[in-house]
Amino acid sequence: MNLPRDPVDVIVVGSGAAGSNMAARLAEGGKRVLILEAGPERGTGHLVSSTLYARRVKWTGPPVLDEGRNPVGFVFNSAYGTGGAAMHHYAVWPRMHAEDFDMRSRHNRGLDWPLGYADLAPFYDAIQQEAGVSGDAAREIWRPPGAPYPMPGVPVFPQGTAIARGFTKLGKTVAPLPMAVTSTNYNGRPACLWDGWCDSGCPIGALANPLTVHLPRAATAGAQLVNDAPVTKVLTSDDGTRAVGVEIALQDGTRQTVHAKLVVLAAFAVENPRLLLASATTKHPQGLGNSGGNVGRYIMTHAAGLVYGLFDEDTRPYMGAFGGQLVNQDSYPKTTHAKRGAFGSYQWMIAQAVKPNDLLGIATTRADLFGPALHDFMKRATRGFAGMTAVCEDIPVADNRVTLSDQRDVHGVPLARVTHDTHAESVALWQASLAEGKEIMQAAGAREVWTGPPGSMHIMGGTVMGTTAANSVTNSYGQVHDIPNLVLAGPGLFPTSAGVNPTFTVHALAARCAARILSTWSE
Amino acid sequence: MSNTSSRRQFVAGSTCLLTFALAGCEKKMTPAHARAAEVPFRTLDAATVAVLDTLGETLLPGSAAAGLSHYIDHQLSGDPADSMLMIKYLGVQPPFTEFYRGGLRALDALAHAVHSKGFSASSPEQATGLVGKIAGGKVEGWQGPPAGLFYFVLRGDAIDVVYGTQAGFEQLGVPYMAHIAPPSRWGE
Numbered sequence: 001m002n003l004p005r006d007p008v009d010v011i012v013v014g015s016g017a018a019g020s021n022m023a024a025r026l027a028e029g030g031k032r033v034l035i036l037e038a039g040p041e042r043g044t045g046h047l048v049s050s051t052l053y054a055r056r057v058k059w060t061g062p063p064v065l066d067e068g069r070n071p072v073g074f075v076f077n078s079a080y081g082t083g084g085a086a087m088h089h090y091a092v093w094p095r096m097h098a099e100d101f102d103m104r105s106r107h108n109r110g111l112d113w114p115l116g117y118a119d120l121a122p123f124y125d126a127i128q129q130e131a132g133v134s135g136d137a138a139r140e141i142w143r144p145p146g147a148p149y150p151m152p153g154v155p156v157f158p159q160g161t162a163i164a165r166g167f168t169k170l171g172k173t174v175a176p177l178p179m180a181v182t183s184t185n186y187n188g189r190p191a192c193l194w195d196g197w198c199d200s201g202c203p204i205g206a207l208a209n210p211l212t213v214h215l216p217r218a219a220t221a222g223a224q225l226v227n228d229a230p231v232t233k234v235l236t237s238d239d240g241t242r243a244v245g246v247e248i249a250l251q252d253g254t255r256q257t258v259h260a261k262l263v264v265l266a267a268f269a270v271e272n273p274r275l276l277l278a279s280a281t282t283k284h285p286q287g288l289g290n291s292g293g294n295v296g297r298y299i300m301t302h303a304a305g306l307v308y309g310l311f312d313e314d315t316r317p318y319m320g321a322f323g324g325q326l327v328n329q330d331s332y333p334k335t336t337h338a339k340r341g342a343f344g345s346y347q348w349m350i351a352q353a354v355k356p357n358d359l360l361g362i363a364t365t366r367a368d369l370f371g372p373a374l375h376d377f378m379k380r381a382t383r384g385f386a387g388m389t390a391v392c393e394d395i396p397v398a399d400n401r402v403t404l405s406d407q408r409d410v411h412g413v414p415l416a417r418v419t420h421d422t423h424a425e426s427v428a429l430w431q432a433s434l435a436e437g438k439e440i441m442q443a444a445g446a447r448e449v450w451t452g453p454p455g456s457m458h459i460m461g462g463t464v465m466g467t468t469a470a471n472s473v474t475n476s477y478g479q480v481h482d483i484p485n486l487v488l489a490g491p492g493l494f495p496t497s498a499g500v501n502p503t504f505t506v507h508a509l510a511a512r513c514a515a516r517i518l519s520t521w522s523e
Numbered sequence: 524m525s526n527t528s529s530r531r532q533f534v535a536g537s538t539c540l541l542t543f544a545l546a547g548c549e550k551k552m553t554p555a556h557a558r559a560a561e562v563p564f565r566t567l568d569a570a571t572v573a574v575l576d577t578l579g580e581t582l583l584p585g586s587a588a589a590g591l592s593h594y595i596d597h598q599l600s601g602d603p604a605d606s607m608l609m610i611k612y613l614g615v616q617p618p619f620t621e622f623y624r625g626g627l628r629a630l631d632a633l634a635h636a637v638h639s640k641g642f643s644a645s646s647p648e649q650a651t652g653l654v655g656k657i658a659g660g661k662v663e664g665w666q667g668p669p670a671g672l673f674y675f676v677l678r679g680d681a682i683d684v685v686y687g688t689q690a691g692f693e694q695l696g697v698p699y700m701a702h703i704a705p706p707s708r709w710g711e
Contacts, residue, residue, distance in 0.1 A: 049701035052607040052687055060604040066614045076612040195700035203702050318697050356695055357679070357687035359612050368658065370582045370678055371651060378686060382695040 001250060003226060007259040008034045011246055012223075012266055013231045013275070016084020017503050018489035018510045019266030020214035021127075025514035027221035031521075034258065035223055036248060038230040038267070039081035044211055047087075047201030051358035054200035057081060057088055061230070062409035064270055065417040068400070072301040072420050073456035076359065078268055082227060083210040085268060086503060088201045090323035091180040091208060092349055093133050093504035095124050097144055097332060100345070100498040107334055109343055109425075110396045111298065111495035114467050114476040117144055123508035123515075131208035131507065132186040135178035142329035151183045152176075155194065159315040159386045160325035160351035166444025167328055167350075174326040177349060180208035180504070181321050196353030198322035199360070207321075232413050233279045234263055236483065240283025243486040249411040262485050262517065264478075266510075269299065269459040269492035273402040274416040276463065276473075276480075289480035289488075292469040296402035298461035299420055300497040303430040303454040305346065305390030307437030308365050309446025310381060317354050317362070317385040323501075324349035324388070331436070332499060334393075340435075342428035344393030345499030348437070352387060365452055386446065390433035391457060393499040395423040402462050422454070430454050458502050463492040477516045478509065489513060554590025554597065554684060562593060565600040566620055572596075573643035574627045579681045581650040586681035594684050595623060609679040613672065622668050626677070629667025630657065636664060 009031040012023045019035060027033040038061055046057070059078040066074045079085045098117040103110045125147040135149035153176025156164070164174045181198075182191050182205075192206035205212045215225065233247040235257065245259035265272045273296040277287035287295050328348040331337065336345075355361045362381045369377050400421060404414035422430075434451045441449040466472025469481040478493055480486040489510050491502045498505075542551055552560065564572060572592045579586035598608050603617035610619050630653065634642035638649050645653065656662050660671030667673060685691050692699045 045703070048703045048705050049699075050687075050705035052683055053705050055607045055609070055611050056605055058611060063616045065616075071614055073612070073614075075614075193700070193702075195698075195702070197700075197702055318700075355687075356691065356697060357682045359609060359679075361682070361687075363682045363686065364679070367675060367678070370654060370658065372584060374583055374682075375585075378695060382697050 001226060001229060003229070003248065003256055003258055004034060004224070007245070007261070008032045009260065010034070010262045010264060011036060011258060011260040012264045013246065014084055014266035014268065014271070014490070015082050015215060015225060016210060016266060016268065016490070017086035017089070017506050019084065019264065020210035020218060021507050021510040022264050022266060022489055022514050023223045024214040024217035024221065025511065026517065027218050027223040029514070029518040033218065033223035034260070035218065035225040036229040036231055036246065037082055037225060037227045039079070039227065041227040042081040042083060042087065042211070044203040044205070047203040049197040049200055051200070051355050051361065054088065057201060062413070062415055065405055065407075065415060067417060068420040070301070070303070070420050070422040070454065071456065072299060072418055072459050074270060074418060074459065077301070077456065077459050078270075082225070083215065087209050087211060088199055089209065089503055090198050090321065091503070092177060092323035092501040093128070093180045094178050094327065094347065094500040095144055095146060096498045096500060096505050097142070097345070099334060100496055103334070103496050107343070111464065111466065111471070113495050114465055114472070119476070120505070120508045120512065121146055123511040124504065127504065127507040127511055131180050131213050132182055132189065133178055133180050134176070134183035136176045139175035140178065140327065141173055141175070142332055149178065151186055154179050154181060154183050154321060154325060156325050157194070157316055157319040157351070158313065159317045159320065162311050162313060162315050162386050163309070163350050163388055163441070163444050164326055166440040166442070169443040170440060172328055172330050172440070174328050174350060177324045177327040179321060179323055182206045192321065194320050194353070196318055196320060196322055196355065230411060231267070231275060232411050234265070234275060234288055234486065236279070236281055236283065236288065240281060241483065243483055262487065264487045264489055266489040268490055269462045270402055270416050270418055272488055272490065272492045273462045274404065277404050278413050284482070288486065289463070289473045289482055291482055292471065294464065294471070294473050296462055297398045297400070298396040298464050298495065299400045299402055299418060299459065300394040300396055300461040300494070301420060301456040302394060302458050302497060303392040303422060303426065304452070304457050305392055305430050305433030305437060306365070306387065306452030306455065307434060307441055308385065308387045308450050308452070309441035309444065310448040311384040311386055311446050314383050315386050317382070317387070320351060320353040322353050324352045326350035331433070337429060337432035340428050340432045341425060342432045343425035344395060344429045346390040346392045346429060346433050347499050348388050348390055350388040352389065354385065354387065356382060365450070386441070388437060390430070390437060391499055391501060392430045392433055393426065394497045395426045396461055396464070396496055397421070397423055458491065460491040460494040460497045460502055463488050464495040465493045466495060477513045487513060487517070554594040555588060556590070557593040558588065558590045564592070564596045567592065567596045567599070567623075571624060571627050574631050574641070577643045577645065577650055578627070578630060578654070578677055581647070581654045582678045583681040583685055586685050589684040591681055591684050595680055599623065609683065610676045613676065622676070625667040626673035629665050629670070632666060633657070633662060
């Protein structure tokens with residue numbers, strides 16, 4: 001392991017969406033940046049097109065105790081190695097809406113963000129240009145203000161056409177799903193081939209994962225990435241007011257310390273609070289940034305409203321991107337389904353590419369079938385299958401949280417325990433999505449319609465941003481209230497989950513934070 | 524940090540097979556070939572394999588011949604970090620061996636309790652009835668991992684070896700369209 005002996009300007013813990021973005025920007029701003037990735041080195045050559053081999057890139061770090069009535073599905077939703085979870089993310093990149101940022105003030109639910117949509121809009125615009133987003137802003141009638149997309153919308157295959165028929169018959173609108181996937185050649189990257197291997201990781205550079213976009217930029221600007229470098233502790237000054245570096249576990253069982261002027265934790269929504277809690281000192285006896293008792297709280301995940309249909313026509317469901325082809329956000333206003341006891345937003349991701357097997361594969365949608373009936377279903381479904389997924393908002397609940405277990409990992413660091421029980425109004429929202437989805441599939445002409453269980457998509461919260469240490473862990477730039485040169489990045493900062501996929505917002509927040517760091521940097 | 528590679532490079536990539544130990548030599552072969560060659564099991568014993576094969580055939584006919592038992596044994600015998608078993612996604616902490624052993628043991632005990640004979644000696648109708656019970660998730664006296672989860676995991680494994688391969692895709696008429704072809708042509 002080639003760790004620097006001398007202090008660096010910035011240590012970034014984690015090489016996923018947030019970490020790679022921050023590292024690229026700070027290195028390009030002239031800072032000496034060290035990226036520490038706990039997992040192994042992975043390049044595009046490791047991204048084998050196989051649902052089975054894809055499982056090797058998911059989380060294999062210290063076990064996470066995934067508990068509660070509705071576990072967050074940590075292993076499936078994360079990864080271990082270069083690029084983090086974003087390496088295999090599906091690149092559905094809608095923007096959050098203005099009403100996502102002040103939900104507490106508007107609806108007396110959840111929390112308010114310490115910033116508004118207008119604060120993030122310029123960063124959404126910048127990121128979509130540099131990462132490359134395909135979409136049709138005019139057809140997205142729900143989209144908040146922003147620059148048009150740099151590439152045309154993703155293509156629609158027969159699966160999308162079949163489902164869209166149902167939306168149209170019911171007077172609803174669909175638009176191309178905004179995706180950080182190339183619909184045309186873009187900045188030296190080839191156009192996507194629409195062969196549905198996104199979950200295995202995109203090796204051709206069509207999907208904007210960290211291996212394709214920000215890690216190469218970081219490297220060009222001089223950032224150093226070190227793999228197999230698990231951080232066991234954030235080190236702070238004697239008076240507890242500043243982060244001074246991190247402690248890293250070496251493979252021979254010893255520890256090495258690297259010092260820095262700024263430490264950025266971008267290790268995802270569970271590992272970030274775990275590290276903060278595990279770095280307790282006499283000055284911070286409850287863990288770093290935890291004077292208000294908020295570290296670990298408000299963990300969220302999106303319940304997936306899974307709706308399927310079987311059509312007579314050949315839907316070619318294996319074509320397209322894993323995230324989908326079309327979007328509908330008619331149910332975005334948070335009280336749309338209030339009559340059902342529901343609260344929150346959801347969007348439809350329509351016509352995801354599917355494979356025969358795996359957790360999201362065709363066979364799993366009918367887990368009740370086995371024996372000859374399963375073979376029969378597989379033969380019928382691979383010709384006429386169609387599916388769509390509602391991304392259902394999860395109301396933040398303080399008791400949904402990351403805590404430290406009594407069990408420890410091989411380095412002696414306590415394991416993370418994640419407890420998550422979905423709020424009753426969020427459960428009702430998920431149920432509302434299924435009811436609407438079945439109606440749409442039937443209107444589309446599906447001869448069989450069925451639904452799936454509420455799987456967990458994405459992990460957010462745990463180190464939420466806010467205005468004070470009493471209500472949050474960081475300010476709007478991700479600076480820990482008590483330790484301003486300790487910065488958090490990633491979806492853990494989200495005070496609410498919204499009804500859209502998080503990665504675009506993760507990037508926008510990281511870009512805003514990096515700009516702030518560079519503009520206020522003083523030696 | 525790796526650079527983006529072209530698709531052409533990947534399509535021309537390796538197609539080597541899983542490594543099984545046969546007659547003291549390590550040999551690359553598919554799980555189906557490993558079964559045909561009677562490659563010794565490393566983790567599961569013969570009685571457990573007999574239950575597993577019967578369960579596989581009940582869940583998805585053809586899975587035993589596709590090498591379900593050799594596939595699971597191979598995966599359980601390696602580093603959990605390299606495991607390709609779907610159980611990784613389902614909240615079970617590695618290593619996974621006891622999950623499989625415990626579930627298969629419980630299924631065999633259920634067969635003895637209901638039909639007074641082991642699961643591998645059950646008729647197809649009896650096996651189907653027993654699997655239907657565990658699929659429902661609530662089995663009186665079940666002494667293993669949660670029955671519904673065990674059903675879901677083993678069903679997923681059977682689907683993986685039959686339909687999760689290039690050959691499996693072909694059976695269904697689904698174009699595989701690999702960027703990087705997987706290094707094992709399971710199910711050949």
